[in-house]
Amino acid sequence: EAQVTQNPRYLITVTGKKLTVTCSQNMNHEYMSWYRQDPGLGLRQIYYSMNVEVTDKGDVPEGYKVSRKEKRNFPLILESPSPNQTSLYFCASSLRGFHEQYFGPGTRLTVT
Amino acid sequence: GENVEQHPSTLSVQEGDSAVIKCTYSDSASNYFPWYKQELGKGPQLIIDIRSNVGEKKDQRIAVTLNKTAKHFSLHITETQPEDSAVYFCAASANTDKLIFGTGTRLQVFP
Numbered sequence: 680e681a682q683v684t685q686n687p688r689y690l691i692t693v694t695g696k697k698l699t700v701t702c703s704q705n706m707n708h709e710y711m712s713w714y715r716q717d718p719g720l721g722l723r724q725i726y727y728s729m730n731v732e733v734t735d736k737g738d739v740p741e742g743y744k745v746s747r748k749e750k751r752n753f754p755l756i757l758e759s760p761s762p763n764q765t766s767l768y769f770c771a772s773s774l775r776g777f778h779e780q781y782f783g784p785g786t787r788l789t790v791t
Numbered sequence: 792g793e794n795v796e797q798h799p800s801t802l803s804v805q806e807g808d809s810a811v812i813k814c815t816y817s818d819s820a821s822n823y824f825p826w827y828k829q830e831l832g833k834g835p836q837l838i839i840d841i842r843s844n845v846g847e848k849k850d851q852r853i854a855v856t857l858n859k860t861a862k863h864f865s866l867h868i869t870e871t872q873p874e875d876s877a878v879y880f881c882a883a884s885a886n887t888d889k890l891i892f893g894t895g896t897r898l899q900v901f902p
Contacts, residue, residue, distance in 0.1 A: 771834075
């Protein structure tokens with residue numbers, strides 16, 4: 680089944696404790712992206728990747744890191760999480776460019 | 792940069808009625824306008840999109856219209872059903888790298 684998977688789905692952590700949210704797609708898509716969703720703010724892009732070893736900042740990149748060593752994986756890294764990073768995170772992928780993005784099921788992160 | 796405004800934030804309709812959600816964008820160079828539907832507990836899913844060289848596109852009960860002069864586009868859902876209840880997001884893009892999303896509309900369809 681073609682899909683985007685994220686792990687974990689739920690995570691509660693404390694301020695400053697490094698964490699990684701994994702994202703994987705099995706559709707051989709070139710484009711991958713991370714978004715955060717907050718009430719009243721919609722979806723905001725954190726980072727995106729046009730292809731392996733190519734990443735770029737979205738609209739809200741502060742406090743996040745990403746890497747794209749393999750085509751199928753695009754992990755999101757929070758080196759020192761803070762409470763303002765409490766949010767619902769979505770990974771997405773598309774065959775080429777940002778058109779027709781497929782979204783993962785989301786990761787709900789709480790930072791206390 | 793691009794900015795997308797979406798209205799209304801909530802919309803309640805009776806089953807069988809029509810629903811309309813409107814978005815405006817700021818960058819006149821925008822040329823791609825998708826709509827995503829997000830059901831409870833799931834990620835957004837693309838339901839329809841339109842490019843700037845087309846004024847209207849229809850897919851069964853869903854249609855999108857684009858007015859480039861006024862810089863706004865709308866989603867129209869006819870004969871609404873309870874399964875249409877979800878959060879809908881519009882988006883716009885003026886380049887090949889990323890989308891800018893609206894803030895979402897929560898649609899409730901009452902039986």
